Amino acid sequence: MGPRMTRKGANRGGPWTAEEDLKLARAIEVHGPRMWKLVAVEAGLSRGGKSCRLRWLNYLRPNLKRGNISDQEEDLILRLHRLLGNRWSLIAGRLPGRTDNEIKNYWNTHLHRKVERTEKKNQSGCSHQEPLVDNGNGRSVTADEEEFRSLGHEVQIDRVDEGPLNSDWMSRFMELDESWFDFTFPM
DNA sequence: AATTTGCCCAACCGCAGACTC
DNA sequence: GGAGTCTGCGGTTGGGCAAAT
Numbered sequence: 082m083g084p085r086m087t088r089k090g091a092n093r094g095g096p097w098t099a100e101e102d103l104k105l106a107r108a109i110e111v112h113g114p115r116m117w118k119l120v121a122v123e124a125g126l127s128r129g130g131k132s133c134r135l136r137w138l139n140y141l142r143p144n145l146k147r148g149n150i151s152d153q154e155e156d157l158i159l160r161l162h163r164l165l166g167n168r169w170s171l172i173a174g175r176l177p178g179r180t181d182n183e184i185k186n187y188w189n190t191h192l193h194r195k196v197e198r199t200e201k202k203n204q205s206g207c208s209h210q211e212p213l214v215d216n217g218n219g220r221s222v223t224a225d226e227e228e229f230r231s232l233g234h235e236v237q238i239d240r241v242d243e244g245p246l247n248s249d250w251m252s253r254f255m256e257l258d259e260s261w262f263d264f265t266f267p268m
Numbered sequence: 269a270a271t272t273t274g275c276c277c278a279a280c281c282g283c284a285g286a287c288t289c
Numbered sequence: 290g291g292a293g294t295c296t297g298c299g300g301t302t303g304g305g306c307a308a309a310t
Contacts, residue, residue, distance in 0.1 A: 096278070096304095116297070134296075135279065185279050185299070239293060 097136055101126055105133055106141055114142075139180045146178035150187055158184060159192060 097105075098201035103122075114137055117130030124132065139145075150158075154176055161172045169181035170190075176184065 116295085130295075131281090132279075132298090138297095139278075167299065181298075182278080189300095190276055 087260075099141075101128070102136070102141060106135060109137060139182050142180075144178055145180070147183075150179075154179070155187075155192070159187065159196070162192070182235065198255070 104124040104126055105120070112123060114120075116161045117134045119130075121128055121133045122129045124133070139140050157176065158172060161175060165171055167185075173179050173181040174186050182254045197240075
């Protein structure tokens with residue numbers, strides 16, 4: 082049995098070889114990092130478009146950082162995850178040179194347990210996982226939300242209904258606001 | 269030294285949304 | 290507007306490797 086061919090059998094292509102990487106990179110030079118099905122065919126690879134896309138995004142793309150996630154980055158991941166939940170691509174978008182896959186892996190292997198342990202510690206006291214502060218308007222908000230406000234942004238959500246996955250204000254902020262990021266994670 | 273255990277992470281799968289005809 | 294296809298995302302798997310026994 083070959084490497085990585087056991088799971089649901091046949092089309093697990095296995096690890097990429099240097100030759101495949103080269104072929105893929107050349108095809109992307111010609112066609113650009115889009116139309117992955119075409120890129121896969123043009124590269125002459127026996128892999129699907131999805132596989133090519135993943136390889137490009139996670140390895141071949143220029144300006145990628147690999148490994149060595151700094152304390153600063155870790156802190157940012159923790160904070161963004163608290164706000165956004167498992168929206169790895171959004172989180173990765175705020176960490177230049179990092180991929181969603183890398184962040185997801187890092188979370189699952191390092192941070193998830195760390196957070197669980199911290200929460201267990203805190204469980205004896207306050208059960209709320211996201212400490213609230215008084216924003217001076219008779220309404221409690223999270224520290225991150227308050228920080229966002231302090232930069233002059235309006236936050237209009239109903240906390241009762243808002244889970245981490247449908248925070249409209251946070252989505253808007255993640256897409257549009259650069260100043261919070263620069264403030265949080267100066268490069 | 270040999271075996272077991274646990275962690276890391278590359279790569280796949282399934283699904284949903286976007287796009288095209 | 291419906292069907293078919295493509296793309297992107299999050300969840301999951303399993304091989305490799307180092308540490309522990």
